Amino acid sequence: MVESSAVPGVRELPPIRPGDTGLPLLGRALDYARDPMALFRRQWEHYGPVAPIRILGSTRVMLLGPDACEAALRNRGKAFVSGPAWTRVVGPFFRRGLMFLDFDEHLLHRRIMQHAFTRRRLESYSAAMHPAIETTLARWEPGRSFRAYPALKKLTLAIATDTFMGGAPDTTPDEMDRINRAFVDCVQSAGAIVHADLPFTRWHRAHRGRRTLDRFLRHYLPERRATRTDDLFSVLCHIESEDGERFSDDDVVNHMIFLLMAAHDTSTITLSTMLQYLGQHPEWQQRCRRESLALGPRPDLRELEDLTSLDLAMKECLRLRAPVPVVVRRTVADTEVLGTRIPADTDVVVTPQFSHMMPEYWTDPLAFDPDRFAADRREDRSHPYAWEPFGGGVHKCLGMYFAGGEVKAVMHHLLRGHQWRVDPGYVAPINNHSLPFPSDGQPIDLDRR
Ligand code: HEM
Numbered sequence: 277m278v279e280s281s282a283v284p285g286v287r288e289l290p291p292i293r294p295g296d297t298g299l300p301l302l303g304r305a306l307d308y309a310r311d312p313m314a315l316f317r318r319q320w321e322h323y324g325p326v327a328p329i330r331i332l333g334s335t336r337v338m339l340l341g342p343d344a345c346e347a348a349l350r351n352r353g354k355a356f357v358s359g360p361a362w363t364r365v366v367g368p369f370f371r372r373g374l375m376f377l378d379f380d381e382h383l384l385h386r387r388i389m390q391h392a393f394t395r396r397r398l399e400s401y402s403a404a405m406h407p408a409i410e411t412t413l414a415r416w417e418p419g420r421s422f423r424a425y426p427a428l429k430k431l432t433l434a435i436a437t438d439t440f441m442g443g444a445p446d447t448t449p450d451e452m453d454r455i456n457r458a459f460v461d462c463v464q465s466a467g468a469i470v471h472a473d474l475p476f477t478r479w480h481r482a483h484r485g486r487r488t489l490d491r492f493l494r495h496y497l498p499e500r501r502a503t504r505t506d507d508l509f510s511v512l513c514h515i516e517s518e519d520g521e522r523f524s525d526d527d528v529v530n531h532m533i534f535l536l537m538a539a540h541d542t543s544t545i546t547l548s549t550m551l552q553y554l555g556q557h558p559e560w561q562q563r564c565r566r567e568s569l570a571l572g573p574r575p576d577l578r579e580l581e582d583l584t585s586l587d588l589a590m591k592e593c594l595r596l597r598a599p600v601p602v603v604v605r606r607t608v609a610d611t612e613v614l615g616t617r618i619p620a621d622t623d624v625v626v627t628p629q630f631s632h633m634m635p636e637y638w639t640d641p642l643a644f645d646p647d648r649f650a651a652d653r654r655e656d657r658s659h660p661y662a663w664e665p666f667g668g669g670v671h672k673c674l675g676m677y678f679a680g681g682e683v684k685a686v687m688h689h690l691l692r693g694h695q696w697r698v699d700p701g702y703v704a705p706i707n708n709h710s711l712p713f714p715s716d717g718q719p720i721d722l723d724r725r
Contacts, residue, residue: 287616289328289337296322296330302469303330309708312601316340316630326616329625332469336623339613342631342661347613348605348624349661349669354379355611358671361604361623366710367471367479369462369486372527373534375671382670388523389531391515392508393674400506401439402577402681408438409689418694418724423717425548428686429456432544435682436536441496442507455492461485462533463541463710486533493529501525508535539675539682541711545599546590546683548718551690553593553644555698555720560589560646565691573692580684586691588646590683591656594665596644597704599711601629603667628664637662697721 296318298304307315308331316338319327325344329336339348348356359376370376377385391397412431416422433456437444444452465482473483493509500510512531516522523531554561563585571579581587605624610617618624633641637658639648648655656663666673673679698720707715 285615286612289326289616289618290323292328292330292335293322298330301333303332305331305469312629312708312712313633316627320630326613326618331625334623336625337618338625338627340627340630341634342637342659342664344613345626345628345631345664346661346668348626349603349664349667349671351605351669353609353611355607355609355618355620356605356624357608358382358605361606364606364623365604366463367465367468367482369465369482370530370534370537372530373538374531374674375534375538384517384521385523385527385531386670386674388515388517388521389512389674391517392511393678397506397511398677398681399577401508401678402580402685403574404439404506405435405682405685406574406689408434409686413689413693416694416722418722420721421719422696422722424551424720424722425544425714425718428547428551429540429544431686432540432547432682433459435686436540438507440508440532440536440539442500442505442510444492444496446495447492454488458485458488458492459537459540462489463537465710489533489536490529493532494525497525497528508532535675538673539679541713542599543679543682545597545711545713546593546679547686548714549593549597550589550683550687551696551720552698552702552704552714552718553596554589555696556700556702557644558697560585560644561691561695564589564687565695568688568691571688573689575685575688577681580681580688583684583688585646586684586687587680588649590680590687591649591663592644592646595632595638595656595663597706597712598629598632598665600665600667601708601712602627603671628661628667631659631662631664634662693725695723695725 298307304315319329319338320340325339325341327338327340329338339345357378359378362376374385374389409431412434416427437452461481462485465478468478470477471479473480496509500513504510504514509532512523512528554564567583567585603626605626607618607620607622607624609620612618631637635641638655647653661668666676704714704718705716706712
């Protein structure tokens with residue numbers, strides 16, 4: 277053990293092994309894009325839970341396993357920050373969204389925003405989702421090679437337009453497609469190698485996307501300020517903390533852009549993973565359908581939450597393909613994780629997806645086995661951070677219950693109106709350049725019932 281000169285008993289980070297430096301400039305970035313799990317496993321085997329890694333010209337630290345992830349996410353010594361780390365990954369395009377704020381400012385904004393996610397509000401958002409889901413699903417054209425992923429992406433955008441925006445009556449369907457494209461361009465900045473606003477780069481497209489989203493929201497802002505409605509946009513315009521603090525116009529636009537992004541891609545990925553696994557496991561599809569058929573067409577939030585089999589299947593899909601497989605932090609002071617010193621100004625990669633697949637915490641981790649979450653097994657209780665698709669600590673996902681309601685509402689309608697099959701041998705070709713999505717569009721064999 278190489279002991280730190282500063283603190284007795286604390287190790288220095290191990291040196292990077294000669295074969296582990298990766299490509300010039302890129303380092304191990306391509307290894308991540310190709311197969312994140314293989315990279316995590318190699319890091320774990322070579323270095324253990326606190327593993328140095330070269331990525332895009334700098335040495336970062338990868339935290340592996342629930343103990344190491346917990347240390348960074350709980351952040352008891354306040355040595356880790358979120359904003360600068362996420363800005364390095366996705367650029368300035370979601371600036372001043374909640375996840376990009378730290379410490380007192382984060383706490384203040386989170387306290388105000390919590391009022392937009394109370395139980396009463398969630399119930400009203402949930403009720404507002406049904407018409408958008410019904411209308412969009414009615415337009416789906418089933419077939420033997422139905423591309424589920426792009427269809428789900430449009431569907432979650434339609435839901436967001438209604439429940440977040442309260443509709444966008446001045447925006448044509450073509451313009452809405454451009455809004456969707458603008459989100460994609462902002463999110464895909466995460467895979468950019470050139471971090472400069474140069475023509476034809478991802479960064480350039482993301483800047484253009486941010487401007488499009490900004491214009492779109494500012495167009496509707498005065499009207500939402502003027503009238504109180506039940507959509508999230510209007511709620512953000514009017515909510516205040518216990519001390520009477522409110523969001524400025526800029527805050528509302530910044531938070532909306534981040535929330536639309538946070539809600540849109542993550543829910544789409546969860547839904548497409550569920551379509552894949554339920555298509556490959558017809559017995560589970562049937563089990564979920566039976567529960568949905570026993571309910572009315574437009575269940576309320578409580579009824580959706582009580583769909584037991586669907587809940588188990590959703591949790592298992594979030595384990596197998598976490599929509600946010602890694603979260604990032606940066607150290608602002610020297611700190612120590614599980615006995616290894618991490619210097620100040622180090623970029624840190626926290627890896628929930630690796631925890632989800634560790635045989636130490638899960639039986640047969642590669643298998644689709646939703647019952648592992650059932651009351652008599654509760655494998656997720658093997659460690660408080662064994663299952664962490666929504667993160668943990670002060671930045672834990674604020675939209676977790678919203679997401680659960682949305683995913684279950686869509687699945688409920690799909691199960692009642694459709695049936696689908698996916699080849700049991702199908703392995704989704706996942707694009708890992710930003711959030712993980714199936715690059716083949718996720719073909720399924722879809723029928724109406
Ligand atoms: C299945 C769907 C979702 C997943 C897996 C997910 C995952 C996450 C994760 C891992 C974080 C923590 C990031 C970090 O620690 O750096 C996060 C933060 C956040 N999410 Fe979600 N999310 C989902 C859906 C949503 C939805 C639907 C909304 C809003 C309606 C939302 C709003 C937020 C917000 C506001 C934060 C930042 C919280 C803070 O910094 O205090 N998320 N999400």
